[in-house]
Amino acid sequence: MSRTFSIGGIHPHDFKISANAAIEDFPLVDIAYIPVSQHLGAPAEPVVAKGDKVQTGQLIAKASGFISANIHSSVSGSVLSIEMLPDLSGNLIQHIVIKVEGDEWVESIDTSSDIVRDIKLESKEIIAKIAEAGIVGLGGAAFPTHIKLSPPPNKKAEYLIINGAECEPYLTSDYRLMVESPEQILIGTKIMMKALGVKKSYVGIEENKPAAIKKMKSIAAKGYKEIKIVSLKKRYPQGGEKQLIDAIVHREVPSMGLPIDTGVVVHNVGTALAVYEAVQKNKPLIDGVVTVTGKCMSEQRNFRLRVGTTFDRIMFAIGGFPKDAVKLINGGPMMGKAVSRMEAASVKSTSALLLLTEDETKRGEEGNCIRCSKCVYACPMGLEPYLLNRLSRAGRVEDLELNAVHDCIECGCCFYSCPAHIPLLDTIRLSKAQVLRIIRSRPKK
Amino acid sequence: MTTTIFFTIVSLTILGSILALILYFVAQKFKVVEDPRIDDVETLLPGANCGGCGFAGCRAYAEACVKAESLDALFCPVGGNEVMKSVASYLGMAVAEKTPQIAVVRCNGNCDSRPKTNHYDGYSSCAVMSSLYSGDTACSYGCLGQGDCVVVCNFNAIFMDPRTGLPEVDEDKCTACGACVKACPKFIIELRNKGVKNRRIYVSCVNKDKGGVARKACFVACTGCTKCQKVCPFDAITITNNLAYIDYNKCKLCRKCVSECPTRAIWEVNFPVRVPRKAESITVEQK
Numbered sequence: 001m002s003r004t005f006s007i008g009g010i011h012p013h014d015f016k017i018s019a020n021a022a023i024e025d026f027p028l029v030d031i032a033y034i035p036v037s038q039h040l041g042a043p044a045e046p047v048v049a050k051g052d053k054v055q056t057g058q059l060i061a062k063a064s065g066f067i068s069a070n071i072h073s074s075v076s077g078s079v080l081s082i083e084m085l086p087d088l089s090g091n092l093i094q095h096i097v098i099k100v101e102g103d104e105w106v107e108s109i110d111t112s113s114d115i116v117r118d119i120k121l122e123s124k125e126i127i128a129k130i131a132e133a134g135i136v137g138l139g140g141a142a143f144p145t146h147i148k149l150s151p152p153p154n155k156k157a158e159y160l161i162i163n164g165a166e167c168e169p170y171l172t173s174d175y176r177l178m179v180e181s182p183e184q185i186l187i188g189t190k191i192m193m194k195a196l197g198v199k200k201s202y203v204g205i206e207e208n209k210p211a212a213i214k215k216m217k218s219i220a221a222k223g224y225k226e227i228k229i230v231s232l233k234k235r236y237p238q239g240g241e242k243q244l245i246d247a248i249v250h251r252e253v254p255s256m257g258l259p260i261d262t263g264v265v266v267h268n269v270g271t272a273l274a275v276y277e278a279v280q281k282n283k284p285l286i287d288g289v290v291t292v293t294g295k296c297m298s299e300q301r302n303f304r305l306r307v308g309t310t311f312d313r314i315m316f317a318i319g320g321f322p323k324d325a326v327k328l329i330n331g332g333p334m335m336g337k338a339v340s341r342m343e344a345a346s347v348k349s350t351s352a353l354l355l356l357t358e359d360e361t362k363r364g365e366e367g368n369c370i371r372c373s374k375c376v377y378a379c380p381m382g383l384e385p386y387l388l389n390r391l392s393r394a395g396r397v398e399d400l401e402l403n404a405v406h407d408c409i410e411c412g413c414c415f416y417s418c419p420a421h422i423p424l425l426d427t428i429r430l431s432k433a434q435v436l437r438i439i440r441s442r443p444k445k
Numbered sequence: 446m447t448t449t450i451f452f453t454i455v456s457l458t459i460l461g462s463i464l465a466l467i468l469y470f471v472a473q474k475f476k477v478v479e480d481p482r483i484d485d486v487e488t489l490l491p492g493a494n495c496g497g498c499g500f501a502g503c504r505a506y507a508e509a510c511v512k513a514e515s516l517d518a519l520f521c522p523v524g525g526n527e528v529m530k531s532v533a534s535y536l537g538m539a540v541a542e543k544t545p546q547i548a549v550v551r552c553n554g555n556c557d558s559r560p561k562t563n564h565y566d567g568y569s570s571c572a573v574m575s576s577l578y579s580g581d582t583a584c585s586y587g588c589l590g591q592g593d594c595v596v597v598c599n600f601n602a603i604f605m606d607p608r609t610g611l612p613e614v615d616e617d618k619c620t621a622c623g624a625c626v627k628a629c630p631k632f633i634i635e636l637r638n639k640g641v642k643n644r645r646i647y648v649s650c651v652n653k654d655k656g657g658v659a660r661k662a663c664f665v666a667c668t669g670c671t672k673c674q675k676v677c678p679f680d681a682i683t684i685t686n687n688l689a690y691i692d693y694n695k696c697k698l699c700r701k702c703v704s705e706c707p708t709r710a711i712w713e714v715n716f717p718v719r720v721p722r723k724a725e726s727i728t729v730e731q732k
Binding site: 338 | 566580583
């Protein structure tokens with residue numbers, strides 16, 4: 001019996017058209033543009049200077065502050081410059097520009113494909129190694145993993161949940177990882193369990209990926225008995241942290257709380273693989289699997305892409321923009337962000353590039369709200385989007401806070417389900433940012 | 446038949462007069478004593494209810510005026526000095542005269558000087574657009590052109606110019622209530638002194654990027670080259686974060702900075718057209 005979360009959710013068509021494209025290595029680029037801020041929190045401090053020679057996997061920017069992550073060079077060559085360049089939404093961010101010369105890896109990195117199964121390190125050493133490798137959550141938010149793995153002393157983790165739901169339509173990068181390197185993911189899970197000191201963990205996978213469920217189950221049965229593979233119903237946003245916890249262990253994360261408040265830590269399958277590579281193979285996080293897909297594309301691709309590859313370079317590799325594509329989206333169609341600058345570079349958490357045609361991106365004409373409450377039924381957080389929209393347009397900040405606008409996870413279910421095409425998500429996202437700013441500026445008790 | 450009508454009229458009259466008596470006594474008992482001056486002050490005010498004074502409306506502002514001990518911190522931007530004078534004389538207080546102000550749009554990146562780098566097709570609102578990304582041009586400070594300022598203006602004093610894609614302020618209608626200043630997510634609109642004969646000089650740019658980056662994004666951006674600062678005889682120009690700012694209290698409208706600016710980011714408004722001097726025009730021709 002498949003599990004799922006209790007309230008809300010929608011059922012968009014999944015369009016997993018790139019599911020059968022095997023992961024291929026993306027060709028080396030000429031110049032890599034590596035942003036120093038690829039994670040939530042403070043940007044990293046560059047430790048290289050113009051003209052320095054760097055090797056693949058070498059530390060080029062050091063974490064600054066508590067919530068931050070190290071950045072490693074994804075290529076080998078010489079540093080051309082350190083300058084402010086636009087990211088995909090046009091904001092200027094410090095980039096380390098590296099001219100690629102060959103592909104020389106740092107010696108300590110094990111580049112062989114042998115699977116290392118023994119976990120020799122202790123909990124503290126594992127966390128230090130993960131922090132050193134600059135691993136961030138690859139599910140989207142890019143929160144530094146080592147912080148998530150070291151919960152505050154007054155809270156105890158009971159379960160580790162590995163997120164393989166991949167509920168966003170089109171995306172197949174996690175699916176390919178689960179099919180192609182299932183054992184590495186399970187070892188990564190085991191490493192994280194050791195770091196957290198938990199006895200039990202779950203891997204949640206949606207039903208529309210039967211091959212991944214089968215493969216993971218067969219390997220887990222062989223030597224990873226403490227890891228349970230859970231099949232989940234196909235429903236968006238199953239891959240949301242809070243929804244996944246609800247679906248698998250039936251616990252509710254409190255408002256403004258974190259999953260650790262319910263004794264659960266959630267990580268993505270991509271993160272599990274990165275942890276395996278960092279701890280067992282000494283490889284820092286310098287690449288990731290990126291799905292390049294779209295109905296307008298003749299050939300669907302899954303690339304292993306190094307950090308710092310520009311989007312126009314990726315488009316060049318797939319043979320240029322398809323004729324009728326008008327929009328490039330970084331991420332899935334529900335939560336992804338449109339790319340406004342083609343010269344922007346990919347980051348650690350880039351998981352998909354989606355090309356959409358004009359018909360697919362067109363917004364319907366906005367009508368009047370008739371209180372049909374479809375958005376209320378669709379909201380997985382139990383909010384009332386139509387009301388929040390009205391309050392947001394009237395600028396009633398106190399009422400917005402009373403109606404818990406800050407609990408919105410920006411999944412877009414309300415906007416998707418609205419028959420009047422009211423831009424609910426746009427206005428709610430705006431007020432959410434406003435209310436969160438106010439809440440954070442209050443003195444702490 | 447007639448008796449029914451008779452009894453109905455009598456019973457309703459008795460009931461009505463009893464209820465009227467009750468209401469009269471209740472109204473006497475719970476009477477709210479209000480300063481009658483509030484009503485009088487309210488009639489003196491323009492009645493725009495724009496909120497430019499910082500209060501919820503004209504009534505709230507009138508209340509504040511009556512309660513206040515001095516009128517220094519209270520100013521009705523719509524009514525201006527005349528209304529403030531009449532309010533002050535009614536309340537028997539003194540009021541300092543304020544220089545009239547006007548909203549100024551500090552961005553001149555029109556379609557030609559600031560080329561579009563992408564096409565925005567989302568919800569038409571500057572606030573939403575700026576929450577999503579930096580904008581549809583390479584300049585991340587400039588006007589987004591979705592017209593939030595036009596929507597909030599109560600006086601129809603601001604409109605989008607279709608040729609430039611930028612908001613224009615109607616000098617006759619603008620009351621400097623500040624609604625557009627608050628609505629602009631990029632902080633482009635500023636209230637500045639109207640100036641002598643409505644003449645104003647201001648830097649029409651808010652780009653804080655370094656010179657090269659700013660210039661690449663927009664031909665008419667302020668690059669922070671400090672030329673205007675050097676030429677200004679009154680120390681009215683300050684440059685912070687690669688951006689020049691002219692202090693309207695110090696500026697004497699000499700127009701030296703306008704001709705000095707290499708990117709023409711400094712604007713002069715309502716000045717007579719300059720007649721080029723002969724010597725200058727010859728040198729230009731020789732070049």
